[in-house]
Amino acid sequence: MLERFGGCRWYASWRTVLPRLEYFAVPAALDETQVPAFLMRESFWVDHFNTEMAYHNKGNGNNMNLEKRHGGKIRFGGGLFVHTLDQLVPADEFYGTHPEYFSEIDGKRQNGYVQRCLSNPDVLRIVTERVKERIRKDPDAGLYSVSQNDAYKFCTCKDCNALAERYGGQSGLLIWFVNQVAEEVEKEFPNALIETLAYQYTRTPPSNIRPRHNVVPRLCTIECDFASPLDVSTLPDNRKFVQDIKGWSGLTDKLFIWDYTTNFQHYLGPFPNFGALQGNLKFFRDHHVIGVMEQGAYQGYHGEFAELRGWILAKLLWNPDQDMEALIDDFMKGYYGAAAPLVRKYFDELQSLVANPDIHFNIWFPPTVPWLTDDFLARATILWEEAEALVNDDPLLRYNVRKSSLPVYYARYKRLEANEKRDGEQFRSVAAELVRHFDETGPAEVGDRPIFIRESGNEEYYNWVKAASVPAP
Numbered sequence: 108m109l110e111r112f113g114g115c116r117w118y119a120s121w122r123t124v125l126p127r128l129e130y131f132a133v134p135a136a137l138d139e140t141q142v143p144a145f146l147m148r149e150s151f152w153v154d155h156f157n158t159e160m161a162y163h164n165k166g167n168g169n170n171m172n173l174e175k176r177h178g179g180k181i182r183f184g185g186g187l188f189v190h191t192l193d194q195l196v197p198a199d200e201f202y203g204t205h206p207e208y209f210s211e212i213d214g215k216r217q218n219g220y221v222q223r224c225l226s227n228p229d230v231l232r233i234v235t236e237r238v239k240e241r242i243r244k245d246p247d248a249g250l251y252s253v254s255q256n257d258a259y260k261f262c263t264c265k266d267c268n269a270l271a272e273r274y275g276g277q278s279g280l281l282i283w284f285v286n287q288v289a290e291e292v293e294k295e296f297p298n299a300l301i302e303t304l305a306y307q308y309t310r311t312p313p314s315n316i317r318p319r320h321n322v323v324p325r326l327c328t329i330e331c332d333f334a335s336p337l338d339v340s341t342l343p344d345n346r347k348f349v350q351d352i353k354g355w356s357g358l359t360d361k362l363f364i365w366d367y368t369t370n371f372q373h374y375l376g377p378f379p380n381f382g383a384l385q386g387n388l389k390f391f392r393d394h395h396v397i398g399v400m401e402q403g404a405y406q407g408y409h410g411e412f413a414e415l416r417g418w419i420l421a422k423l424l425w426n427p428d429q430d431m432e433a434l435i436d437d438f439m440k441g442y443y444g445a446a447a448p449l450v451r452k453y454f455d456e457l458q459s460l461v462a463n464p465d466i467h468f469n470i471w472f473p474p475t476v477p478w479l480t481d482d483f484l485a486r487a488t489i490l491w492e493e494a495e496a497l498v499n500d501d502p503l504l505r506y507n508v509r510k511s512s513l514p515v516y517y518a519r520y521k522r523l524e525a526n527e528k529r530d531g532e533q534f535r536s537v538a539a540e541l542v543r544h545f546d547e548t549g550p551a552e553v554g555d556r557p558i559f560i561r562e563s564g565n566e567e568y569y570n571w572v573k574a575a576s577v578p579a580p
């Protein structure tokens with residue numbers, strides 16, 4: 108009501124718009140029920156874990172800092188979030204006495220981080236008992252995960268192979284196993300949902316078996332192309348994902364998705380995936396997906412267009428049919444003020460770099476990709492400087508503009524670094540701008556200095572500092 112009729116907005120934890128109005132009016136005949144497109148809506152960007160940001164933008168995901176009085180959330184309980192086979196049947200506890208609980212690979216039962224022998228009745232009994240124990244201790248969560256470890260290394264013993272063959276592959280064996288756990292759980296906890304993964308070697312849907320009504324398979328888009336929506340992209344990985352989700356959606360009306368919405372090697376790198384976000388959410392909605400985790404730069408505040416992406420995703424998770432252009436404009440005006448038209452120009456030009464349907468990108472590409480050109484980045488630098496000049500008298504808007512311009516300096520720096528032009532004045536000055544922008548968009552305003560680039564930690568930052576202080580030749 109406040110958002111729609113009062114013009115209130117929660118763009119970022121440090122940027123809310125609450126207009127002063129003489130009166131607050133709603134249409135007399137207003138009578139409306141909204142049903143969100145997804146039961147679980149998790150814009151998994153760090154600022155959306157914030158309580159106010161989460162509930163004002165209608166999020167209710169597992170990691171959001173929400174309690175019952177905020178409307179609650181959809182939560183994974185009992186410490187069972189993902190890759191839980193290792194927790195439920197620990198190697199330390201069982202391998203010594205029962206190697207037969209563990210994957211047989213090349214004729215030998217394996218120790219270490221492997222899957223479990225799902226056809227073994229004792230494994231089923233142990234998992235079932237332990238899942239129920241954990242639910243008893245934490246019965247109010249909606250979901251409990253019984254899922255494969257984050258590795259291939261599945262069991263190839265005679266019985267596992269026979270079940271996999273009967274049920275159309277490894278996903279069939281897994282569903283056969285998880286269904287039995289879920290059946291037992293339901294007797295004591297009729298509302299608990301058992302989540303499992305359809306991931307890597309289990310992503311292809313099974314045959315001759317379907318997930319029970321209290322089992323929720325979760326598919327992950329980790330291999331996909333994000334230059335265009337999943338069902339539009341011509342990349343074989345995307346075609347395969349589309350085929351898999353269609354298959355699963357024919358077997359169940361409850362799917363979850365773990366989706367990826369940033370560059371996980373370069374949180375600060377330009378990542379023009381806005382052409383994919385809405386199409387993907389519509390596609391999920393149309394294929395029996397009831398929960399989506401949109402994983403973004405969740406470890407720090409410096410992700411590229413983090414506030415825009417986090418906010419847009421929150422909006423689309425409620426209703427993916429909204430006018431995307433209007434949403435982007437709304438955010439730009441509210442978050443960048445007078446600088447909005449120039450930021451929008453940069454944004455549009457960046458998106459247009461990947462408009463060619465032959466261009467694909469995954470979630471790890473380096474800023475040295477050919478479509479991100481030096482010419483574009485040079486123009487972009489000027490655009491951001493001009494944008495900044497328009498909001499110089501407003502510290503908060505200026506902060507937002509300078510923070511959002513970081514990716515341009517980051518991409519320029521990484522390209523110069525890769526080209527081994529490391530001794531030049533240009534390299535030094537780009538590094539200096541990068542450090543300056545990063546430092547001022549850092550901890551004072553938005554919390555502790557984050558781990559901003561996961562793979563390299565803060566070492567990357569000190570490289571910038573070193574490069575910035577190299578004297579000019």
Ligand SMILES: [Zn+2]
Binds near residue numbers: 210265
């Ligand atoms: Zn086995």
